[in-house]
Structure formats: C-alpha cells, structure tokens
Amino acid sequence: MALYNEEEKSDDYLFKIVLIGDSAVGKSNLLARYARDEFYPNSKSTIGVEFQSQKMDIDGKEVKAQIWDTAGQERFRAVTSAYYRGAVGALLVYDISRRQTFDSIHRWLNELHTHSDMNVVIILVGNKSDLKDVREVSIAEGKALAEEEGLFFMETSALDSSNVTAAFQTVVKEIYNILSRKVMISQEYNNQDVPLVGSGKTLAFKEQGDEDSSVEQKKGCCSS
Template sequence: MGGRVDHEYSYLFKMVLIGDSGVGKSNILSRFTRNHFSLDSKSTIGVEFATKSCSYCLCSVCGILSVLECLMEGKTIKAQIWDTAGQERYRAITSAYYRGAVGALLVYDITKRQSFDNVHRWLRELRDHADSSIVIMMVGNKSDLTHLRAVSEDEGKALAEKEGLFFLETSAMEAVNVEEAFQTIITEVYGIVNRKALAAKEAAASAAPLPSQGKTINIDNTAGNTKRACCST
C-alpha cells in the first residue's frame, strides 16, 4: 500500500487531490506543504505534485497517530501529494496518476453547487482507476465564505456517510481543517498498512511446519531378548 524506505522516512504515501477546476485544490496543497495561500493561484495544467514529511507517534494505548517528535516510537511518513487538473480536457492525462495512490481528497467548493453535484462523477472515476482500498476524504472547501454558501455542511456529511467517505469542511485561506484532513488520511492508511503487515506475519507463522511427531519405540521387548539354543551336533 505504501512504499517502505528505511533511511530518510519510514513510509511513502501517494495521495491525489481531485475535483472540479477552481475548488481550491492547489491552495489546499500549498497550505499543507508550505503553509502558503495565494489569491492569484492559476489553474493547474496537467498534474503537479509536492511532498511533505511528518513525524508521527503511534499511541500504544489507543492506536491513534499524533503529530509528535518521538525518539523511540516515531515514524517519519512522507506524503507525496498529486494535484490533478480539474479541467475536462486534462482528464485523460490525470487518470493514469491514480495508480498507486493510497489516499485521495475529493474537493468541492461550498459556494458552487455544480462542484458538489460533480462529486459523484469524480468518485466514480476514482473508484474505476484507483485501488479498492484507497482512503477517501471528501472536502468542502472555502468554508470561510459562509455568506456565499450554496451547499450546507449537513448535505456534505450525508453524502459522505452514504458513500462511506471521511468528511471535513476546510478553508485553505484561513488554514482551517487542512492539516486535519491530511492527517486523517495518513492515520487511516498507516493503520491499514500495519494491519496488513500483522496479518502477513500471522499467516506466515501459521503456515510454518510444526516439529515432526516422533515414533515411540519400546526397547523393553521380551520377544527380542529371547535366547536361541545352540545347534546340536
């Protein structure tokens, strides 16, 4: 599911940002990776990507990942995030980039009803091209523009629940819930990776041959100790 590397980072997780053009995917990416927001950001042409390495600590009690610097139990996870163009004419290009993705942010603009209505199409495309175990977070972006809202938060939650997705409303401009959205995906993917690794170990252990059963030999055999008479001349 995620690439394992032993030196600079423990895991490499590829994630994709999908959704209509203009919903704020590029600003979500730049806010998460560089803590930067631009009002003048241009539409993505084709595909761009950025990376961010995070140190996480897996709690031994609750199993939850937290963004902490742990010296002994820490895992450095490198998130490689691909920002796919939302324009229709680039869809044939971007579809190939779903391959190998373990997480996805499906973004719509809460001020644009059409971008929310198109979530079904993007979700269908994602499920057609990505791995069946991919973790999907549906994101209603631009939550700061409440006076222009065209999609209620309850509508977003209802659709996400129906489709079995995680859900958050975010504001890339005000840095609201952006970190939380990515952390939720990374936490879930990390859990899946660990569960698969544990299952593989258990399967290997159960498949190992048991020590062969020895055969008991009775050495106190009276028949074998019977003396034979010498031949007479």
C-alpha cells in the same frame, strides 16, 4: 499498499495521495497551505499535474506523503487519469459556495475508482468554509453524501487554514493504520506457521468506537 524508499531506512513509507475535484475548488491552495503554509488569492488553474512531498512521524516511523494536485479542467482529464494509478489516498474537494462542484462528486468518485485501487482512503472536503455568507452546500449535505459513499468528511478553508492539516493527516494516518493492521495480521499468521487466508479481504477503514469528533465516516463502509 505502501512504497518503500530503498535509499532510506526500512521503516520509512511513501504514500501516494491525489487531490481531485472540479477546477477552482481550491485544490492547489489546500496543498500550498499544507505544504508551505502559503495561500495565493490569484492562483491560476493547475496545468496537468503537480506534486509536493510532506513528512509525518507516526508511531516513531517516518511517513512521506507524495501529494499530487490534478487539474480539474475537462481537457486535462485524459492526461491526469494515469496519475491515479498507485494512489492509496485521495482528497475529493468541492467548493461549498458552488453547488455544481458538489454535484460532480459522484463523477469524480467513479473516475477515481476506475483508475485506482477500490480500497483507496478518501476524505470528502468541502473547501472555502470561510464563504459562509454565499454557501450553497450545507454541512449536513456534505455529511450525508460522505455517509452514503463511506467517506471521511471535513470542511476546510485554505484561506484561514481551518482543518487543512487535519484533512491531509486524517488520510495519511488512516492509510498507515490499515497498513499496520495488515502487517500485524500477517505476522501473527506467520508466527503460527499458518498461511494467511483471505489476504485480499478489504479491511474496514475505521474500527468500531474509533471515530474522531472532527471527522465523519460511515461505520463499516468498506468491510467485506
């Protein structure tokens, strides 16, 4: 699930995360705000794919998130689909002030699952929460869709920074938690000299009683 960087110490992890969603929902500005604390009011549409790397410290280990910003325009879809492969996390973004971007969520989910691991950690992000006066998608609708699909959910604003860091960190920390649980289970079985049976079993993305009040997710969404 994680890629190790051989040039660095063995406890470093590299996670590939993709930003997906319709054009002009604010994916590039979310990444710019998170990676560089910048915002570009007149930013142009992404051409193809761009990426940034960010480091986080989790449980004393250095975790690197390689975040890929994919173009939302239809003409780039054939090119960007290849970049989903190997992704272990995704921010699926829509614009709360444009209903059509919310209506596209299922199409993006289908594309993501077609080209990536079905166990990818996904957070549904309703961006541009600062545009409350022209809101077309309610918070309740976003939560309901996230619960239906078993996703995390959060509303953000790249303009005023609301929840931007939290959205990215939610995905990275959950990937790390899943990986840590798998490693722990594997070590427990190895210490008992018992083969790891059912190692391909999908682990739940969230344990019971471990919900964060700022993040919505359907319980048991991904347990098999």
